[in-house]
Amino acid sequence: MRVLLILLIGVHGIIHLLGFLKGFQILKTESVELSVSKPMAVFWLLTALLFAVTSIAFFFKKDSWIFLGIIAVICSQILIFLHWQDAQWGTLANIVLFICLLFAFSNWLLEKKWAFEKKQFQDSLYIHNTPTLLPEDVSHLPVVVQHWMKRSGVVGKPRTLGLRLQQSGEMKTKPSSRWMPFTAEQYFNSQPPAFHWTAEVSMGLGLFLKGRDAFKEGEGEMMILLGALFPVVNEKNTPQMNSGAMIRYLAEICWFPSAAASPYIVWEARDPFSAKASFTQNGMTVSGIFRFSEKGDLESFEAERYFGGGLKAEKHLWVVTISDYLEQEGIRVPKQCSVMWKLPEGDFEWLRFSISKLEYNPI
Numbered sequence: 161m162r163v164l165l166i167l168l169i170g171v172h173g174i175i176h177l178l179g180f181l182k183g184f185q186i187l188k189t190e191s192v193e194l195s196v197s198k199p200m201a202v203f204w205l206l207t208a209l210l211f212a213v214t215s216i217a218f219f220f221k222k223d224s225w226i227f228l229g230i231i232a233v234i235c236s237q238i239l240i241f242l243h244w245q246d247a248q249w250g251t252l253a254n255i256v257l258f259i260c261l262l263f264a265f266s267n268w269l270l271e272k273k274w275a276f277e278k279k280q281f282q283d284s285l286y287i288h289n290t291p292t293l294l295p296e297d298v299s300h301l302p303v304v305v306q307h308w309m310k311r312s313g314v315v316g317k318p319r320t321l322g323l324r325l326q327q328s329g330e331m332k333t334k335p336s337s338r339w340m341p342f343t344a345e346q347y348f349n350s351q352p353p354a355f356h357w358t359a360e361v362s363m364g365l366g367l368f369l370k371g372r373d374a375f376k377e378g379e380g381e382m383m384i385l386l387g388a389l390f391p392v393v394n395e396k397n398t399p400q401m402n403s404g405a406m407i408r409y410l411a412e413i414c415w416f417p418s419a420a421a422s423p424y425i426v427w428e429a430r431d432p433f434s435a436k437a438s439f440t441q442n443g444m445t446v447s448g449i450f451r452f453s454e455k456g457d458l459e460s461f462e463a464e465r466y467f468g469g470g471l472k473a474e475k476h477l478w479v480v481t482i483s484d485y486l487e488q489e490g491i492r493v494p495k496q497c498s499v500m501w502k503l504p505e506g507d508f509e510w511l512r513f514s515i516s517k518l519e520y521n522p523i
Contacts, residue, residue, distance in 0.1 A: 161366035162366075165260060166215055166218060166219055168253065168256065169211055169214055169215040169229070170211070170215045172211055172253045172254075172257070173207075173208045173210070173214075173215065173232075175250065176205075176208035176239070177205065178204075179200070179201060179239065179243075179247075180204045180208065181201075182201070184198060184201055195246075200239075200242070203235070204239060206235070207232060207235040207236050207239060210228060210231060210232035211229075213228055214229040223268055225264075226264045226265050226268055229257060229260075230261055230265075233254050233258050233261065236250060236254055237251065237254050263388065263389055266389040267387070267388035269388075270370055270388045271388075274358050274372060277356060277374075278345075278347060278356060278358070281349070281354070282324075282347060284349065284354075285321060285349055285522070290318035290319055290321055290521055291318070291319055292316065292317065292318055292319070293315055293317060293318070293319050294315070295315055295316070298420075298421050301427050302427050302428070302429035302435045303429070303432075304432060304433060304434065304435050305429075305450070307456040308417065308420075308450075308456050309417050309418070310456065311456030311492060312417040312456075312491055312492050312493065313487075313490050313492050314416075314418040314491055317418075317489075317491070318521065319350070319418040320348075320350060320418050320491075320521060321349070321351050321521055322347070322348065322520075322521050323348040323415060323416050323518070323519070323520055323522075324345070324346070324347050324348075324517075324519045324522045325348075325515055325518045326346075327342075327345075327346065327513045327514065327515055328342070328343045328344070328513065328514060328516055329341070329342060329513025329514055330512050330513075331511045331512075332508075332509075332511075334508075335503075335506070335508045340363055340364075341361070341362050342360060342361040342362070342513075343359065343360055344357060344358065344360075344371075345357070345358055345359075346358075348415070348416060350418070350419040350422060352377070353409055353419075353422070353424060353441065354376040354409075355374065355405075355408075355409055355412070356372075357372065357373040357374070358371065358372050359371045359372075367386070367387060369385065369386060370387075370388045371383065371385075372384075373405070374405075375405035375406065377441075377442070378406070378441035378442030378444065379396070379397045379401075379402055379405070379442075380395075380396075380397070380401040380404055380405025380469070381396040381405075382394075382396075382401060393469070395470065398469055398471060399444075400466040400470065400473045401469035402442075403446055403465070403466055404465055404466050406441060407446045407463045407478065409439070410425070410446060410461075410463070411448060411461040411480050414482070414493060414494050415493045415494070415515070415518065416493075416520070417493070424439060424440055424441065425437050426440070433451060433452050433453070433454070434449055434450060434452065435449075435450050435452075436448070436449055436450075437449075446463065447463065448462060448463030449462050457485060458494060459481070459482055460479060460480060460481045461479070461480045462477060462478065462479045463478055464476070464478070465477075465478035467503070477501070478499070478500075478502075479499070479501075480498075480499050481497065481499075482494040482496070483496045484496040484514075486515065486518075488520070491520070493518070494515070495514055496512075496514045497514075498511065499511035499512075
């Protein structure tokens with residue numbers, strides 16, 4: 161798709177050279193009937209050069225291609241209107257290019273907006289003079305949870321107050337759909353609990369989804385857009401969305417296990433290899449079950465979670481399964497995970513991903 165767009169921009173620009181060549185009598189063939197004055201021929205040449213520069217900027221992935229392309233399309237369409245009888249078919253190319261530029265501009269605006277949100281989120285982290293997680297800080301927790309935290313290597317190390325991670329993998333939007341590759345970046349704050357997650361999902365044929373999932377001050381928010389332009393999901397601060405975001409946060413303390421000793425999480429032993437965690441924020445409490453191996457590795461997390469964020473969403477069992485681990489800064493955490501919904505019509509595994517980068521307490 162990218163190659164085709166480069167070719168379209170380049171060929172469209174070359175065609176504009178005909179106006180210049182005809183105006184200066186460089187091209188005298190009768191197959192080109194265009195009648196062009198010399199001043200107008202210069203306009204055709206400048207437009208051709210604009211398309212050439214746009215193509216080069218797009219090839220090198222420079223954001224400037226969007227604005228150069230918009231100017232080039234406007235200039236091109238002015239020329240076409242002035243020579244409508246001979247050049248009207250160029251409008252089709254300009255329409256295709258304008259649609260591509262519209263999606264690109266929307267994506268650029270969205271990326272700028274989310275980059276600003278990420279910076280605000282990161283700036284809100286206070287990670288100086290990070291306190292150490294001492295053995296007495298976890299002594300009140302169930303034995304199985306203490307075993308996990310020691311196995312993770314967080315006891316005796318600075319608490320994780322902030323975290324940045326990158327993910328890659330594949331996801332489905334419904335059981336019958338195909339797997340689609342995605343990349344994501346996520347920021348966490350453990351004091352107070354919050355996260356900001358952004359992702360891009362490739363749908364093929366140049367189409368993509370942009371997603372943002374956020375949790376702050378006990379409120380959840382989810383936004384998914386097709387091509388960064390058309391909203392598919394836009395839910396915010398409903399009981400279902402808030403509950404779902406809280407459950408997600410609870411599950412994802414697996415990447416910063418020191419948060420398990422936070423006062424907003426209460427633990428209850430179930431058996432030698434599992435414990436129930438309850439997370440409370442703004443008067444709302446959610447719970448989930450953490451299951452561990454004999455060695456103390458976290459193997460899975462499950463909770464009753466709303467399937468969707470709308471007011472009519474129903475609760476179903478949501479299960480995260482861990483298949484591999486990594487060590488970062490001496491802390492052992494999950495690397496590869498899969499996520500499944502247990503629906504009445506059958507299991508729906510919708511997400512598989514791997515952690516590609518972790519940064520604790522980023523400054």
